[in-house]
Amino acid sequence: MxxxxxGRILDKRADAIATWLARVDFDGVIKEVSLAFVPEAxxxxxxxxxxxFAIAVLSAEEAAATLAExxxxxxxxx
Amino acid sequence: xxxxxxxxxxxVRALAQAIAARMTRPWSVMEICGGQTHAILKxxxxxxxxxxxxxxxxxxxxxxxxPAEAIDFAVALAARPDVVLCxxxxxxxxxxxxxxxxxxxxxxxxxxxxxSPLEAVTIAREHPAREIVLFAIGFETTAPGNAxxxxxxxxxxxxxxxxxxxxxxxxxxxxxxxxDPRQRIDGLLAAGHVCTVxxxxxxxxxxxxxxxxxxxxxxxxxxxxxxxxxCVELLEAGRAEVANCYERYVSEHGNAAxxxxxxxxxxxxxxxWRGLGTIPASGYRIREEFAAFDAWRxxxxxxxxxxxxxxxxxxxxxxxxxxxxNECPAFGTRCTPAQPLGAPMVSGEGACAAYFRYRPPAxx
Numbered sequence: 001m002x003x004x005x006x007g008r009i010l011d012k013r014a015d016a017i018a019t020w021l022a023r024v025d026f027d028g029v030i031k032e033v034s035l036a037f038v039p040e041a042x043x044x045x046x047x048x049x050x051x052x053f054a055i056a057v058l059s060a061e062e063a064a065a066t067l068a069e070x071x072x073x074x075x076x077x078x
Numbered sequence: 079x080x081x082x083x084x085x086x087x088x089x090v091r092a093l094a095q096a097i098a099a100r101m102t103r104p105w106s107v108m109e110i111c112g113g114q115t116h117a118i119l120k121x122x123x124x125x126x127x128x129x130x131x132x133x134x135x136x137x138x139x140x141x142x143x144x145p146a147e148a149i150d151f152a153v154a155l156a157a158r159p160d161v162v163l164c165x166x167x168x169x170x171x172x173x174x175x176x177x178x179x180x181x182x183x184x185x186x187x188x189x190x191x192x193x194s195p196l197e198a199v200t201i202a203r204e205h206p207a208r209e210i211v212l213f214a215i216g217f218e219t220t221a222p223g224n225a226x227x228x229x230x231x232x233x234x235x236x237x238x239x240x241x242x243x244x245x246x247x248x249x250x251x252x253x254x255x256x257x258d259p260r261q262r263i264d265g266l267l268a269a270g271h272v273c274t275v276x277x278x279x280x281x282x283x284x285x286x287x288x289x290x291x292x293x294x295x296x297x298x299x300x301x302x303x304x305x306x307x308x309c310v311e312l313l314e315a316g317r318a319e320v321a322n323c324y325e326r327y328v329s330e331h332g333n334a335a336x337x338x339x340x341x342x343x344x345x346x347x348x349x350x351w352r353g354l355g356t357i358p359a360s361g362y363r364i365r366e367e368f369a370a371f372d373a374w375r376x377x378x379x380x381x382x383x384x385x386x387x388x389x390x391x392x393x394x395x396x397x398x399x400x401x402x403x404n405e406c407p408a409f410g411t412r413c414t415p416a417q418p419l420g421a422p423m424v425s426g427e428g429a430c431a432a433y434f435r436y437r438p439p440a441x442x
Contacts, residue, residue, distance in 0.1 A: 001112070001113075001139065001140045001141060001166070001168050001215075001216055001217070001219075001220065001427055002111060002112075002113055002138070002140075002216070002217055002219040002220070002269060002271040002272060003113055003271075003297075004219065004271045004274070006081070016230075016233075016234065017196055017199050017200060017203075017230045017234065018196055018226075018230070019226075019230075033194070034194070034196060034223075034226065036222075036226050036335070036339075037222055037226075037275075037333050037335045037336040037339070038333070038335070039335065048271070048274060048327050050219050050220065050223070050271060051166070051193065051194055051195065051216075051219075051220055051223050052193055052194020052195065052196055052197070052223060053194065053222065053223045053226070055219065055222070055271070055274045055275055055333060055336065056274040056327040056328070056333060058326055058327060059325065059326050059327070062325040062326040063326040065325070066304075066325060066326060067083055070083055070086065070089050070300065073089055073092045073093070073096075074086075074088055074089060074092065076092070
């Protein structure tokens with residue numbers, strides 16, 4: 001139920017019901033979602049989508065830090 | 079931004095080895111979220127870990143804990159010819175006292191699946207002569223969307239929209255679980271997607287009060303193992319602290335806009351959890367300002383929030399992490415997804431359904 005899927009914002013427009021409506025690309029599948037909770041998100045941002053709403057914007061810095069940690073782990077395991 | 083690095087078999091193995099190397103004694107860690115339970119079984123993570131690390135499966139399956147009274151109410155409303163009952167797909171097959179929404183649909187009720195709660199608002203706008211009812215269940219991940227649907231309906235002046243709010247919140251339930259003298263939980267993995275909304279500021283007091291480390295964790299195999307690794311480190315060091323291992327999406331205070339909306343539309347309320355009983359302040363009710371959109375008050379004047387029913391089968395013990403699904407005598411024999419005795423076998427996120435799918439009785 002709390003499943004959430006990452007996608008990338010393609011465009012964004014104001015909407016009476018959804019406040020902000022965006023088209024989001026999930027690896028080629030495109031859906032319309034509300035940005036009501038991440039009004040600051042811009043085109044190109046990666047967002048986490050749950051039940052038609054973006055609930056978080058991906059932090060590129062934190063993602064890079066986590067991936068660097070994996071690289072170090074992989075190097076250490078070799 | 080691909081998920082591939084978070085499923086890398088080399089990283090998974092390295093993390094599992096690091097966890098094994100760090101352990102000096104057995105530990106039991108509960109993952110709260112049913113989605114995490116499914117990922118653990120799907121990827122066989124439990125089988126990669128040292129057997130001294132016990133994974134206990136938690137109550138984080140909203141359709142499993144939605145009280146039968148709420149489902150009965152939804153089924154009753156769906157039978158009315160003027161009502162369009164909108165529900166998330168997960169809820170369709172879960173029975174109330176006797177019937178599920180699928181039965182109501184088979185009997186001619188207008189039951190529609192929605193992906194977003196805003197679809198119910200659009201239906202209300204397009205069908206002014208019908209009463210549109212949204213079955214608003216779920217944890218804090220889903221609650222802001224349900225709140226937005228109520229707010230959007232109110233803003234648009236849609237008098238034909240109402241919500242059956244039967245939502246549950248995580249921290250109060252964790253407090254109750256950890257208070258249970260039978261529990262044997264050393265550490266907790268907090269559900270990352272709930273925490274994108276709520277943050278984890280509330281968890282510091284919980285961790286301290288119960289001397290239990292809590293680690294915010296994602297849903298990919300590497301996310302789960304990183305969370306477990308951090309949890310084992312904290313346990314070995316004797317530190318009952320909160321850590322965040324889902325840094326790319328979760329911050330200490332969560333999503334400010336979503337939290338503000340939740341406070342505006344909902345107030346905390348005692349909630350009956352199916353299988354667990356009533357837990358104080360572990361759910362929401364609709365605030366007075368939006369009372370016109372509360373299906374309980376609109377259709378049954380004088381009614382109160384749903385109570386829990388007596389737990390059927392072993393659901394209560396499974397949801398508290400006291401029993402694994404395959405420790406139930408009915409598992410896989412008298413109780414299967416086709417012939418379920420309880421909600422955890424029906425729901426796609428239930429622990430019993432996860433065991434049936436990934437650890438069928440013949441292979442157990």
